[in-house]
Amino acid sequence: MENDIEQDFDLQKNKKSARVKKIIILALIFIITGLSYVIYWYTFSRFRQSTDNAYVMGNQVAIHAQIGGGVSSIYVDDNDFIQKKDVIVTLESIDAENDFGYAKNVLAKVIREVQQIKLTNEKLSASIELKKVKLEKSQKDLDRREALWLRKSISQEDIDHARQDVQIALNDLEIVTQELAINHALLMQTPLLAHPSVQQAIFKLREAWLNLKRTKIIAPVTGYISRRSVQIGEQITKGERLMIIVPLDQVWVEANFKEVQLKDIRIGQKVTLTSDYYGDNIIFNGKIAGIAMGTGSAFSLLPAQNATGNWIKVIQRLPVRIELDKEQIRVNPLRIGLSMTVNVDTRDHSGKLLTDIPARKIKYQTDVFDYDYDEFEHLIQQIMQTNLKSTPK
Template sequence: MSENAPDAPAEDNGGNGGGNGSGRVLNANRRRPLLTGLAIAVVVVGLLAWLYITFIGSRSVSTDNAYVAGENAEITPLTSGSVIEVAVTDTQQVKRGQVLLRLEDADQRIAVAQAEAMLALTQRRYRQSLAQGSALGASADAKDAALPAAQARLASAQADLIKAQTDYRRRAALVDGGAVSADEVTAARNALTAAQAAVQAAQAGIGQARADAISARRDETAAMALVSGTTTDTAPEVRAAQARLAQAKLDLSRTVIRAPIDGVVARRSVQVGQKIEAGNVAMVIVPVGQLYVDANFKEDQLGKVKPGQRAVLTSDFYGSGVEFHGRVVGFAGGTGAAFALIPAQNATGNWIKVVQRLPVRIALDPRELARHPLRVGLSMDAEIDLTDND
């Protein structure tokens, strides 16, 4: 008994060992199909991913980092004044040319009246200058006509002088023979002297007439220089007055501020009675019919993106049931990090590469925007068709 007692446990241990080995084999046999199935599943998933990337994913790029934007119009009065009327409110739809607000215009109306009066006065002065020029021209013509008369008087004086000289010589020759008296000789001498003086006076008269004619013609030239080659509408001083009147009327028209584009009023910051200065923003108009999307794609997505390619977009505002269609317009001049207020300092030793995003502008179809209006800042999902190379 003592010898067989140790053997029984040995047999039991051998039997248990054999049972455990059979269990391990059975478990291994059961796991093998699972591993095989898992391997097949991995291969199938990998193959499907490769097929998607090769034949579907490579045909387009997409991003959900996209937002609606637009060229907003800031309404800034070009003249200062007190607001007397605000005709619109925030969220209101307006049309181009519609009155947005009015400024008090009493000062501008007074300026227009003053400019009109100055223009009328300038035109009268111009016509007066024309009349003066004509009068001086007539005077110069009269002075010119006086010269031949002076020359005629000189010729007459010279003839009288010749006659007086002849008479004096004849009488002087006869005085010794007693044919003429001394009084006659004296009278002839006096006549000769008078004739000589008359010639000198006539010569001086010609010089004076010539000088008067030259002076009168110069006065005419000086007067006509201000109006020569011009009319009442083209004279420089008249045109300056017209410009001042046009400026006054422009300032008056600027007291009525109108919408420059169609759109929706936003950020209205002006109230009736407020004094507004020229250049201050009174409100903003968002052109909801001419919006676009800035889609921020990763830099490794843009290798095949080109301007003109078609894009399909959806908005969280309407959901995936409403699609917007557009085309790529172009790329921004730099990434958001490049234009940040504090740009990244990549030259430091703590640099970590971060995939950058570049804004891509996509123009939207105005007809679709009319059917489903968007607003600036709304989120969009954008997908660009890379196969569109038209």
């Protein structure tokens, strides 16, 4: 009996000892875990700001018609890859060709008219010399008749006719002189191509020439076609949007941080990002490029009225622009609107909250609207030579 009691006592003692040992082990685990978290927070976590409220943004280059017309050909469809300067849509060109031909004829006509004025000036100059000779002859005849009139050798009618002849010759000279002055006012000693009428016709011809060129719609950037709305045979108007080109090398991430997270965020800080599209295995590198000047609600269509009586404080988010490594984007392309998880390393506080360097360089540019104006100048010279070559010198 005593042995049984001793065995029960030893068993309870062992259980109590094991329970105490387990509690000590659990306490040590909690203490080690807590210390590990404190060390991790002090060493790493406190220098990190993260958010999953981040999305891929990018330029969406809208393609608009520069002239109206019927759509005759479409070379692309949604998701197609297109190179810069490739033709993507062509418009029916008959009307543009007619306008171009009409403008050429108008310029040719104006050149001939201006040249006619120039030749008329030469004719009027010669006529003035002739009128001067006639006036001198009439004046001499009048002088002789005046002497004869004093001696009563001629009749009153003869002297009146002589005086009228002088006045007629003087008036004729004045008329031709005024006509020459009018023509000089039309020319003003300007070169042929600088004449206002010729310049006006050249501007009209350039407009028709450009409209003919614009019947071919060219891609201004390299990228992917999206949201194509134009259809074959459709009659489009000037300025109508036809489609969008998304250049995937011009994307960035817009991370919406809470305002309480922005205290240590600075421009230039390094960022690591992961995408839900690729998973955690692919990590993108980037840097802070700028912090927005207002929250999303402040720039919304109906901004919040925080001065109202039923105001409730809501933590605001501020968009932060993150530039990505272009080589990584080339290897692992991102799409606009994809979700991203952003982690910012805030150790470096040397950056600025706002940039103070004015933007002076061109960030985006295309030369698809730079037409070959040498071709147009050659056309002008050709029209001018054609309409002046038969002019007598």
